[in-house]
Amino acid sequence: MGLKTFAWWLTGSVGLLSDALESLVNLVAALIALWMLRLAALPPDDAHPYGLSKAEYFSAGIEGGLIILAAAGIVATAFPRLIAPQPIEMPGWGMAFSLVATVINLAAALALIRAGKAYRSITLEADGRHLMTDVWTSVGVVVGVGLVLATGWLVLDPLVALAVAVHIIWAGIGLMRRSVSGLLDAAIPQAELDEIVRIFAEYSRRYGVSFHAFRTRQAAARRFISFHLLVPDQWPVAQAHRLSDEIEERIRELVEGAAVFTHIEPISDPASYNDEGLDR
Numbered sequence: 221m222g223l224k225t226f227a228w229w230l231t232g233s234v235g236l237l238s239d240a241l242e243s244l245v246n247l248v249a250a251l252i253a254l255w256m257l258r259l260a261a262l263p264p265d266d267a268h269p270y271g272l273s274k275a276e277y278f279s280a281g282i283e284g285g286l287i288i289l290a291a292a293g294i295v296a297t298a299f300p301r302l303i304a305p306q307p308i309e310m311p312g313w314g315m316a317f318s319l320v321a322t323v324i325n326l327a328a329a330l331a332l333i334r335a336g337k338a339y340r341s342i343t344l345e346a347d348g349r350h351l352m353t354d355v356w357t358s359v360g361v362v363v364g365v366g367l368v369l370a371t372g373w374l375v376l377d378p379l380v381a382l383a384v385a386v387h388i389i390w391a392g393i394g395l396m397r398r399s400v401s402g403l404l405d406a407a408i409p410q411a412e413l414d415e416i417v418r419i420f421a422e423y424s425r426r427y428g429v430s431f432h433a434f435r436t437r438q439a440a441a442r443r444f445i446s447f448h449l450l451v452p453d454q455w456p457v458a459q460a461h462r463l464s465d466e467i468e469e470r471i472r473e474l475v476e477g478a479a480v481f482t483h484i485e486p487i488s489d490p491a492s493y494n495d496e497g498l499d500r
Contacts, residue, residue: 221247233314237294238293249283253344270439277402279346281399281403283347294388298385301378319358322358329354340441364380405437408438431450432493433483433497434447443478446480450484450487457484
């Protein structure tokens with residue numbers, strides 16, 4: 221942020237100013253992300269028996285909103301320059317400082333995205349992808365300043381700033397959509413759902429059991445999976461429980477971070493089929 225602000229101070233380029241403003245948003249977003257990650261990592265308690273992992277979605281949503289706010293600031297700064305273009309001072313030094321900052325951001329963004337995937341954290345991944353948009357923004361701004369230097373067309377500077385604003389608005393909307401989807405209890409990815417269905421089919425063939433009321437939801441790094449296991453009427457509880465444990469273990473091996481809940485029912489009892497829907 222300091223390097224980009226200094227680059228803007230040297231040049232007076234509204235494109236570099238837009239880049240510096242986005243870096244300020246990155247800093248605020250990172251502090252919010254750290255706060256939400258610490259909250260999400262707290263263990264379940266009596267008031268929150270399923271944990272606080274959904275706090276990560278608030279971070280991603282706030283980050284998306286901050287990106288859009290930064291874009292609005294860029295537009296407000298760029299429009300006056302579009303009407304009355306201003307010359308750029310010391311463009312070479314400004315581009316040099318901006319490129320150094322871009323390399324730092326690229327390294328941080330790649331590290332965050334890798335960590336987000338490794339820990340299944342939407343907060344880390346969102347922060348990394350946000351930072352990656354900053355990298356492309358910086359590249360675009362430097363190209364814009366270079367074009368002004370090469371062509372003398374001063375209007376290119378605010379035009380590049382406006383293009384940057386459109387780009388980061390799109391990134392912000394994407395983060396907010398993912399945040400809302402998580403808060404609305406979206407199902408786990410389809411590939412994992414298909415694997416679980418295959419496990420159900422395997423056990424149905426082997427033991428003559430059946431499954432229904434299969435539901436999943438994800439809360440950041442946690443996955444919640446529930447289903448009803450319908451077993452032959454003559455099975456003792458202990459036998460049904462052993463099979464249930466085996467199936468749950470298979471699912472936990474398949475879906476990292478999964479909490480699996482099974483309800484056992486007699487397969488021939490008509491009452492077993494009255495609770496397949498979410499509302500009984």
